[in-house]
Amino acid sequence: MARLSVLTEGPDAALQDRCGPIPDEGGIRHHICIFMSTMSCTILQAGEAGMHRNAALPSHDHEIEDLMNNEQWCVCYLFDLRWPDGFICPFCNRRQPQHEPRRKIVCKYCGKLSTVTSGTLLHSSKKQLSAWFKAIWWLIHNVPAITIKQLQKELGFTSYQTAWTWMGKLRLALQLFVSEQSRGTVVVGSGDFSGEHDEHGLQHFLMAVESIADGRMTGKVQMAHVESVDAVTVASFISRYIRSGSSVIVPKREPFTLPIDMAGYLYIIDDGDIAGTVLKSLMQRFDSWYARKKYRPANQRLTQGQLNEFCFIQTAHLYPNKRQLFDRLLTAAIQHGPVSADKFTGLAHQKRGGR
16 A cells, blocks of 8 residues: 655645556656646536637547538637637727637728637638648547658648648647646656657756555646756746646655655655556556657667657547547647748658658
8 A cells, every 4th residue: 555745735626537547658768757636627617718618629539520521610629729808909809709609700990800810820721720620630540650741641742742731730839738837646756768869968858747645547648857856856846847736746756755845736755656557557547659860860869750749649648528629639739839831841861760
C-alpha cells in the first residue's frame, strides 16, 4: 500500500480510474514527470468553448466524417466554437449576438469585414474550411503516423509544399494545446535522456500527463527541457505547467524533499510507488517513439517541437474523448493567431523523410 506524506495544505482533486494499464514498449529513461487527473477530462466546464454550440458533434465517428463534407456545417461549427455567446468583432471588440453563423460578417459598429477565420491560424487559407476540419480529425485518429506525405495523400493535395505548410500550422496548434496549464492531481519525478550519438550529453526533461490513478493514466501529455534538476527548477516547472489549487505528488528523494515554495498547492511526498508504473510506461513509450523516428539528424538535440509532437501522439492515444480533443485542437488553432505561409516557404526542399 502506498503511503503519502502531505506537506502543504490546499484543495485537492480525486484520483480517477478511467483507463486500462499501459503496455510496455522498449527501454526505460528517467525524466522529470508530472501526471495529473482532472474532472474536466471528459466534460468541458460551463463557459468553455463549445458548450453553447448549435452545430454539436454527433456521437459516432462516421456521422462526424459525413458532416465534415458539408462546408456550411463546418462554418457554423467554427463560428459557434469561436463565439459561443455571439459574434465579437476582431477589430472593435464589440459583441453582436444578432448575427447568425456565416463565413463573412460586417460589423455594424466599425463597418469592417471579418471572416470566421480572421485572426486565427486558419486565416487566408485558399482551401475550404472543411479541409481543415478533416486534417485535424485525421491528425487525432492517425498517430503516430502524422507525416506530411500521408497528410498530402489524405487531403488530395497535388503540392507537397502545401502539405508541408499545413502540417507546420497543425503543429503550431498542437504545440499551443500541449502547453496549456494542467490541473488536478499531479505526480512529479526527475531524470535525463541521451539520444544515439548525442555529443551534447544528457538532456533533462520535464514531462506531464493529465490524470493518474493506481498506475493508470489518461489525458494530455507534456514535456519541456530543463538545464538542471534542483528545487528552483522543480518549483518553476510546477508553477508554469500546473494550475494553482492542484495536488502535487513527488518521490521521496532530493530535490523534491528539499524546501520548495509550493504555496497554493497540495504538496505530497510519495513513500510508495503510485507514480512508478506510470513513469516506467511513459518512458518506455518515449524510447520506442524515439527509436522509430526516421528523421534523427546526427549531433542534434531534440527540439521542443519534436517533444510536443511526441506529447500530442501520446495525448491522442490516451485521451478518452476524441470529439473533445478535436474541439480543443480546433480551439488552439483559433487562439494561435495568423501565420503567413511564407514562414514555411523553402522548408519543403529539405530532406522529406516523412517529417
